[in-house]
Amino acid sequence: MILDSISTGDIAALCRGSVFLATGGGGDPHVCQLLVERALTTRGPVALAAVETLPDDAWVIPIGEVGAPTVSLEQLPAGDEPVLALDRFERHTGRRASHLVSFEIGGANSVVPLLAASARGIPLVDGDGMGRALPEAQMMTFSIEGVAPTPAVAVDHLGNVVILETTDPVLYELQVRQLAVAMGGMIFTAEHAMTGREARRAIVPGTLSFAVALGRILLGGQGDAEQRLPELAAVFAGSQYGALRPLCTGKLSDLDRRTVGGFDVGELTIAPFDGSAAVTVALRNEYLLARRGEEVLASVPDLLTLLDLETAQPINAERLRYGQRVLLLGIGCPPHYRTAKALARVAPRCFGFDVDYTPLS
Amino acid sequence: MTLRIGIDVGGTHTDAVLVEGDNVLAAVKARTSVDVEAGVVAALEAVLAESPRPRRAVRAVMIGTTQFTNAVVARRDLAPTAIVRISLPAGRELPPTLDWPAELATALGGQVYMLPGGRRFDGRALAADDPAATARVIEAIAASGVGTVAVTSAFSALDPAPERAFAAELAARLPQVRVVMSHQLGGHGILERENAAALNAALLPLAERVIGAFERALADRGLACPLYVSQNDGTLMATGFARRFPALTFASGPTNSLRGASLLTGLAEAIVVDIGGTTADIGVLRQGFPRESGTGVLVGGVRTNFRMPDILALGLGGGSVVRAGGARLGPDSVGHALEVQALAFGGDTLTVTDIAIAEGQLDLGERARLADLDPAVVARAGATLHAMLAEAIDRMRTRRRALPVILVGGGASLVYQPLRGVEEVIRPPYAHVANALGAAHAEVSGEAERLARPGGLTRAAAIEEATRAAQAQALAAGAAASSLRTVDVAETQLAYLAEAAARIRVRVIGQLCLQ
Numbered sequence: 001m002i003l004d005s006i007s008t009g010d011i012a013a014l015c016r017g018s019v020f021l022a023t024g025g026g027g028d029p030h031v032c033q034l035l036v037e038r039a040l041t042t043r044g045p046v047a048l049a050a051v052e053t054l055p056d057d058a059w060v061i062p063i064g065e066v067g068a069p070t071v072s073l074e075q076l077p078a079g080d081e082p083v084l085a086l087d088r089f090e091r092h093t094g095r096r097a098s099h100l101v102s103f104e105i106g107g108a109n110s111v112v113p114l115l116a117a118s119a120r121g122i123p124l125v126d127g128d129g130m131g132r133a134l135p136e137a138q139m140m141t142f143s144i145e146g147v148a149p150t151p152a153v154a155v156d157h158l159g160n161v162v163i164l165e166t167t168d169p170v171l172y173e174l175q176v177r178q179l180a181v182a183m184g185g186m187i188f189t190a191e192h193a194m195t196g197r198e199a200r201r202a203i204v205p206g207t208l209s210f211a212v213a214l215g216r217i218l219l220g221g222q223g224d225a226e227q228r229l230p231e232l233a234a235v236f237a238g239s240q241y242g243a244l245r246p247l248c249t250g251k252l253s254d255l256d257r258r259t260v261g262g263f264d265v266g267e268l269t270i271a272p273f274d275g276s277a278a279v280t281v282a283l284r285n286e287y288l289l290a291r292r293g294e295e296v297l298a299s300v301p302d303l304l305t306l307l308d309l310e311t312a313q314p315i316n317a318e319r320l321r322y323g324q325r326v327l328l329l330g331i332g333c334p335p336h337y338r339t340a341k342a343l344a345r346v347a348p349r350c351f352g353f354d355v356d357y358t359p360l361s
Numbered sequence: 362m363t364l365r366i367g368i369d370v371g372g373t374h375t376d377a378v379l380v381e382g383d384n385v386l387a388a389v390k391a392r393t394s395v396d397v398e399a400g401v402v403a404a405l406e407a408v409l410a411e412s413p414r415p416r417r418a419v420r421a422v423m424i425g426t427t428q429f430t431n432a433v434v435a436r437r438d439l440a441p442t443a444i445v446r447i448s449l450p451a452g453r454e455l456p457p458t459l460d461w462p463a464e465l466a467t468a469l470g471g472q473v474y475m476l477p478g479g480r481r482f483d484g485r486a487l488a489a490d491d492p493a494a495t496a497r498v499i500e501a502i503a504a505s506g507v508g509t510v511a512v513t514s515a516f517s518a519l520d521p522a523p524e525r526a527f528a529a530e531l532a533a534r535l536p537q538v539r540v541v542m543s544h545q546l547g548g549h550g551i552l553e554r555e556n557a558a559a560l561n562a563a564l565l566p567l568a569e570r571v572i573g574a575f576e577r578a579l580a581d582r583g584l585a586c587p588l589y590v591s592q593n594d595g596t597l598m599a600t601g602f603a604r605r606f607p608a609l610t611f612a613s614g615p616t617n618s619l620r621g622a623s624l625l626t627g628l629a630e631a632i633v634v635d636i637g638g639t640t641a642d643i644g645v646l647r648q649g650f651p652r653e654s655g656t657g658v659l660v661g662g663v664r665t666n667f668r669m670p671d672i673l674a675l676g677l678g679g680g681s682v683v684r685a686g687g688a689r690l691g692p693d694s695v696g697h698a699l700e701v702q703a704l705a706f707g708g709d710t711l712t713v714t715d716i717a718i719a720e721g722q723l724d725l726g727e728r729a730r731l732a733d734l735d736p737a738v739v740a741r742a743g744a745t746l747h748a749m750l751a752e753a754i755d756r757m758r759t760r761r762r763a764l765p766v767i768l769v770g771g772g773a774s775l776v777y778q779p780l781r782g783v784e785e786v787i788r789p790p791y792a793h794v795a796n797a798l799g800a801a802h803a804e805v806s807g808e809a810e811r812l813a814r815p816g817g818l819t820r821a822a823a824i825e826e827a828t829r830a831a832q833a834q835a836l837a838a839g840a841a842a843s844s845l846r847t848v849d850v851a852e853t854q855l856a857y858l859a860e861a862a863a864r865i866r867v868r869v870i871g872q873l874c875l876q
Contacts, residue, residue, distance in 0.1 A: 030664075031552070035454050071482045073550040075515050079454025157451045158488060185482045323758055 003126065003209045007045035010212050011037050011111065016313075017215030018110035021207070022133040023303050024317035025286035026107020027069025035079050036111045039118040046114055047123040049099055051205035054125065058196030059095055060203075061086060062129060062142060063113040064103035064189065066154075066176050071185030072108075078157045081188035082116035088161050089153040089190035101125040101199070103140060105207040106133025106286075112188070124208070129192070131204035131241075131334035132303050135285045137176060138169035139346050141336045142192040145202035152176070152191035156183040164191075204334045210239055218313060225249075225312040225327040232329075242332040243360050247290055247297045248272045248279045249309065252324045268320060270328060279328060281306075283317055284351050290328060298330030299353070301337035301346045302360045305329045330360050363420035363875050364412070366584075367801025368404055369617060369794070370397055370426040373638070373697060374771075376797040377404035379412055379419075383624075387411035388794045397428060398574045405582055416583045420875045423800040425591035425613045428571055429564050433465070433611075433661035439563040441470030441507045445498060446555060447514035447523045449477040451487060457513075457555055462662040469563050472505050474498045478523045479515030482862065484817060487515050495527065499534050509565050511558035513543035515551055518810045518864075539565050546608070547810060548666035549864060557665045561608035568607035572600050589839075589873070594668055595620045595650055595799065596806035596870060599839050611660055612669040614796060617803075619644045619651040619670060621795030622767040624802045626787050631765045632754055635795070636772030638680040639694040641750060643673045643757050645764075648848065675753045677746065679772040683711040687741030690749065705730050713775060716742045722777040743778060751781040769795035806870040807834025814862035824850060827867035840871030 006014070015029040040046065054060065063082050065072070090096055097120075100113040105128040117124040129140035137149060149172040152164040162179060166172050172191075180187045194202060214235060221228055229246060236244035254269035270279045279297065282289040287304035290297040298304055306315045309325035337346055338359065344350075347357045364386070369376045370393060379387040389407040394400035401424070409416060432438045444457040457473040458466040476494055479487040502510060510531060514523035521544035528540045543551075543558035572590065579588055590603035591613040598609065615635070622633040629649040635642045645652040651670030658669045676692025680699045683690055695702040695710055702708035704715045705726030711734075717723040719731045719739045754766060765785040768776055769792040780786060791798060809830035813823035832845055849868040 031455065034460055038454060038459070068482075070549070073552075075479075075481060075487060076448065076452030076455050076551060078450040078452065159450075184487070323756065325756060 001209060001213055002050065002206065003048050003212060005045040005047050006040075006114065006124070006208065006212070008037050008040040011040065013212045013215030013219055014111060014208065015215065016218050017211030017213070018105050018107060019316060020214055020218060020305055020314040021131070021211060021303065022106030022316070023286045023305055024283065024315070025135065026104070026109065026133040026316075028316065029108045029111060031072065031076055032108040032111045035077065036114045039115055043118050046117045048126040048208060049123040051125060051127045051200055051203050054099065054196035054199050056195065056197040058098045058199065060099045060101050060125060060194050060196065060199040061089060061097040061190050062101045062103055062192045063116050064109040065112055065186060066189055067180035067186035069108070075157065075184060075186065079115065080119070081155050081157060082112055083119040084159060085153050085155045085188045085190040086116045086120065088155065089151070089193070092153060092163055093151055093193070097122060099123050099125050101203060102128040102208070104128055104130040104133045105211050106130065110208075110211060125199065125203060126208045127203040127205045128207045129203065131207050131336065133286055134346060137173040140192065141204055141342070142194060142202045143169045144336070144342045144345055145198070147192045147194045147198055147202050149191050151193070152189055154179055154183065154187045154189045156187050204336050206240070221312070223312065225307040225309045228312045236331060240334050241303070245330045245360060247328040247330045249327050250279070250325070252320065252326060253278065255320055270326060281328065282353065285317065287317070288351055289348055289353050289355070290330065296355055296358055298360050299348045299355065299357055300351065301333040301342070301357070303331040303333060305331065332360050364414060364418045365801045366405065366408060366419055366422045367797040367799070368401060368422065368424045369614070369796035369800055370401065370424065370428065371614065371796070372427060375400040375404045376794045377408040378791070378794050378797040378801055379408045380798070380801050385791050385798070386413065388791055388797070390794070397426070397571070398578060401575065402578050402582070405578060409582065417585070419584055420586050421589060421873065422579055422584060422586060423589045423591060423597060423803060424575055425617045425796060425800040426571070426610060427614050429567065429607045430611045430660065432564060432567055433560055436465055436468045436661070438567040439468045440509050440566045441472070442509045442511060442559060442563040443472040443474065443502045443505065443507045444469070444555065444559045445474045445476065445510060445512045445527065446551070447476045447512065447527060448479040448487060448551065449475050451479070451515055452551070455552070457559065460664070465661055465663065469559065470505070470507060472502070472507055474501065476527075480517070480520045480523070482516060482519070482812070483814065484520055484812075490523075495530060499531055502531070502538070503535055508538055509562040510538055510540045511543065511555070511562040512540060513551060513555040513558055517542070517544040517554070518547055518549060519812045541565070546606070547808065550666050553664050553666035556663045557608060557667060560660065560663065560665070561606060564607040565605070568604050572604050576600065589803070591617055591800045591803060594806060595803060597803045597838070597873060598805070602838060608667070611667055615642050615644060615672045616651050616670050617796040617799030618642070618769055619646055619799065620803060621797070621799030622646070622769045622789070623649045624798055625769070625789035625791060625795060626767050628765060628767065628787075631767050632757055633767045633769060634750065634754065635770040636768065636775055637678045637770050638696050638699060638772070639676070639678045641675045641677045641753065641772070643675060643753050644670050645757050650848070673753055673757050675749065677713070677749055679712065679714040679775060681713045683713060683716060683742050687738040687745055690742065690745055713742070713746060716746065717775045717777065720777060723774055746775065747778045747780055750776065751783065754780060755782055768792060804870050805835055805838040805840045805873055806868060807831040807836070807838065807840075808866065808868045809834065810864060810866045812862060812864055820863065820865070823865045824867060827865055828869065831867045831869045835869050835871050839873055841874035842871075844872040845869050846871065
């Protein structure tokens with residue numbers, strides 16, 4: 001169902017749906033969920049604008065957080081960073097935003113721009129820059145579709161403001177990552193501003209409405225993950241993601257994880273209950289590549305999600321434990337990621353895997 | 362040899378054991394009384410009556426109690442408490458108790474305050490202090506008349522100075538007010554740590570009463586020995602410490618049962634199944650201690666960061682109701698009313714206990730009352746019972762290697778068939794008082810966290826500092842210095858940061874020093 005606004009009662013579902021679409025990454029949205037619920041309770045619903053209705057001259061600003069989710073568990077957001085980032089972006093560029101949009105529909109960033117949209121009373125676009133979660137700025141569909149990352153504004157909880165000007169997307173990712181460290185481990189940025197004409201091409205459409213619908217199914221239903229599979233498959237079948245395929249059901253029999261270069265990397269092994277050969281899933285913040293022996297079952301940019309078999313809830317990578325009983329799902333990626341220019345940024349080789357992308361059939 | 366008494370105060374029973382070294386000299390079960398104290402006195406009297414040695418030979422009494430957990434869950438006996446957070450502007454829109462159940466926040470009185478300050482992840486000041494604002498908060502606390510305060514600052518596990526400075530100013534102005542600093546409870550995650558500190562502060566007056574009552578019970582029975590209280594991680598705290606940190610008892614019940622199972626069998630690696638009237642609590646022993654839950658734990662609806670054992674509570678116990686011709690057991694249970702409602706006791710409800718009696722595995726009630734039971738139902742219920750347990754045990758198994766299963770608790774005798782996938786089932790003697798035994802044999806511990814990062818502490822220095830702090834804590838808790846050993850060095854990398862920052866947590870334990 002397409003929503004035309006989002007209110008307090010939708011946020012829990014939005015957060016749960018976005019943990020599913022985060023494919024293991026994105027961090028715990030609990031703190032941002034509390035902030036957004038409070039804001040919407042006070043100020044009322046935020047209007048949602050469908051991507052295809054954006055006029056050519058709309059001015060759409062993506063807003064989100066960059067940094068270590070671990071830090072924000074201790075140094076909480078003040079709450080007004082997103083709107084401050086927007087204010088300073090507008091002051092720097094001399095142009096008012098008509099709409100805001102999310103970086104990614106995964107974890108905390110799926111709800112962060114709602115704080116600014118609520119404070120300013122402007123609509124949020126029903127869509128995002130990934131249709132899932134991925135670790136780096138140049139992997140956003142905004143960047144892939146040629147939207148320049150800067151001018152960009154980064155702010156911290158103290159109100160420090162940094163303006164960035166660079167046209168190289170990879171360099172921008174490096175700069176903003178370093179900036180996050182210098183500014184206390186977590187910053188909020190406004191970046192990749194685009195016109196309505198650009199936005200209609202560069203935004204993955206409908207993902208907010210979709211995450212809410214998905215979240216309601218996850219929160220509301222009954223039965224274990226296998227019993228609920230038809231319900232989940234139906235909601236994806238009617239969407240741009242298309243196929244949702246169970247890849248294996250089994251028990252986490254091994255978990256090898258370490259932190260390299262600021263990323264959580266590793267591999268988990270699932271021993272299937274039917275006695276078939278073990279399935280491995282490679283991890284780099286998100287679940288990226290599922291293999292049985294040499295055979296690739298599914299890979300990035302398609303989505304890999306692990307559900308707790310008993311509760312049918314998605315499991316974040318930091319919550320993985322030996323012995324969990326899981327259902328591994330492969331889900332098709334949005335069409336935005338199936339183009340050659342997109343795959344040059346997000347195919348398995350971009351993450352160091354020596355395999356090509358084979359779309360989930 | 363010195364004698365010890367272990368007491369476990371549960372919801373239904375208060376158990377006590379008298380031990381000398383590894384030998385159990387006496388074990389008793391008493392009913393838990395409404396005021397708890399009377400039940401403890403009864404158990405103490407009963408176990409002392411069976412003692413072959415004089416009372417003065419008892420050198421320590423250890424008590425595990427669920428009273429503090431129950432106080433939070435039932436929202437009673439909680440003191441009005443001011444909650445102060447030092448982290449502004451961070452968290453400005455997320456005031457303390459925002460996500461608490463409303464009636465629990467109300468029970469604490471709604472006194473919440475936020476001040477600028479605290480630290481960043483790299484130890485720098487998060488914001489400048491505001492002495493005038495601090496003074497205003499202290500005056501507001503004075504005016505409110507609360508007797509307890511919890512104070513939390515950002516990254517206080519890394520640098521507790523802001524919490525200490527506030528506590529010192531508060532003490533100077535209001536010396537009678539008791540203050541809990543969140544770094545004393547430890548852990549990463551400011552909301553969870555703040556919640557833990559607030560609940561702990563609100564329990565301080567109750568702790569004073571309960572522990573005072575335990576001490577009087579001992580003194581009245583002519584026991585001059587020290588009293589210890591069990592905490593979440595299976596180790597003990599002296600009463601002076603327990604008076605300050607009652608929240609550390611929240612999960613001591615399941616932990617004591619796991620520790621007791623380890624002591625009764627001598628096994629350090631095993632799965633423990635504690636079967637009661639309503640649930641079977643399944644946990645895993647690693648190096649003789651409970652494996653801990655990796656996720657935050659809700660206490661009375663509040664997120665906390667207490668280290669709690671990872672327990673799978675299966676809704677299957679002696680009082681579980683049998684349905685669908687034996688295909689479905691529980692999760693509802695006749696609970697305390699087993700001896701009234703179960704078929705074998707003349708009631709009209711078919712329970713799991715009746716099945717075990719019908720199979721001749723239990724000698725309880727009157728087996729003759731079960732003569733009309735369909736043998737097919739009995740057989741199917743037996744099969745369901747063992748299949749449910751086998752599956753739950755398998756869920757808790759972490760690696761592929763086989764682990765023995767230890768059965769403890771009052772319902773241990775309900776298991777009478779092999780469990781699929783389990784090679785070895787152990788039923789130790791005294792399994793029914795495993796909790797009290799776990800309490801009686803507990804050791805003491807200390808734990809500390811430090812952050813290692815370039816330009817700050819090196820990894821080796823962080824481990825060394827954390828170890829020293831953990832050892833000091835264990836010594837303060839009564840450990841013998843020669844017995845201290847490091848049992849865990851956990852390292853958590855802070856993801857997404859370009860520089861390699863890591864949080865290092867060290868835990869040491871040692872034997873209780875008994876003169």
